[in-house]
Amino acid sequence: MERLAPLSARDLTIGHGTRVLAQQINFALQAHEIMALLGPNGVGKTTLMRTLLGLTPALAGAVYVQGEDLSTLPRRSVARHLAHVPQQLSTAFAYSALDIVLMGASSRLGPFDRPGKADIAAAETALDRLGIMDLAAQPVTRLSGGQRQLVLIARALTQGARCILMDEPTASLDIANRRAVDAAIRSLAAQGTAVLLSSHDPDQAVALADHVLLLGRDGVIAQGATDETLTAAALSDLYGTQLQTGTRPDGNRYFY
Numbered sequence: 001m002e003r004l005a006p007l008s009a010r011d012l013t014i015g016h017g018t019r020v021l022a023q024q025i026n027f028a029l030q031a032h033e034i035m036a037l038l039g040p041n042g043v044g045k046t047t048l049m050r051t052l053l054g055l056t057p058a059l060a061g062a063v064y065v066q067g068e069d070l071s072t073l074p075r076r077s078v079a080r081h082l083a084h085v086p087q088q089l090s091t092a093f094a095y096s097a098l099d100i101v102l103m104g105a106s107s108r109l110g111p112f113d114r115p116g117k118a119d120i121a122a123a124e125t126a127l128d129r130l131g132i133m134d135l136a137a138q139p140v141t142r143l144s145g146g147q148r149q150l151v152l153i154a155r156a157l158t159q160g161a162r163c164i165l166m167d168e169p170t171a172s173l174d175i176a177n178r179r180a181v182d183a184a185i186r187s188l189a190a191q192g193t194a195v196l197l198s199s200h201d202p203d204q205a206v207a208l209a210d211h212v213l214l215l216g217r218d219g220v221i222a223q224g225a226t227d228e229t230l231t232a233a234a235l236s237d238l239y240g241t242q243l244q245t246g247t248r249p250d251g252n253r254y255f256y
């Protein structure tokens, strides 16, 4: 059952070359679930995401995508299952925002196919959902960091993958855009997408995530249901600073 999850890891070791960052990572992310990955700077959150995407080699263990071993899957097939929102959009070319978002549709197209009307409509829907339709024709090289981030999220929405991995998706966004992205994440999960996001904001994890995975300097220090796992004690241990928790008027906990 676990292996048929949109994304799972079994005894995974992550790192670079001979440098191990974390070992024995095990989880299964199911459809409709949101899992937040938290940990101090430099512990390996991005490395874990890249390993789960097959962009950085696993040092040991395995990643399964819908029950299939990631290392045996062709790249195109990975792109049909997993969408990636990296921390930054790196392109030297002045593609329009719509062009970048349309690249999300390319995982469904053959090598010589051009995007059709339905693909353009899907891209426009994604831009609209994130409130950035007015950026469609803008060259991405002229957009702000936050605007580029929204374009990357729209690209991932257009991909229509069953699982989306987002590396600090709201880090550079203002409060209104952050809300728009949080709402898009919730509605993706409600529609069945499995979401893994990394965040430096425990309050965001409380508000969004069903599960959390806490990655510390010596690997995974805790994981499980957010309510039980994301405690002031666990976060104090994780970040090496004393944190406390309170309750917001909406009932959600927050940390300070």
Ligand SMILES: Nc1ncnc2c1ncn2[C@@H]1O[C@H](COP(=O)(O)OP(=O)(O)OP(=O)(O)O)[C@@H](O)[C@H]1O
Residues within 6 Å of the ligand: 016, 021, 039, 040, 041, 042, 043, 044, 045, 046, 047, 048
């Ligand atoms: N391509 C690479 N080759 C070698 N080491 C790398 C490479 N990429 C990252 N590292 C190192 O691996 C460690 C983990 O980096 P990573 O970016 O995964 O951390 P992170 O938890 O995402 O950090 P942050 O919260 O600051 O974004 C760091 O020490 C980093 O310098």
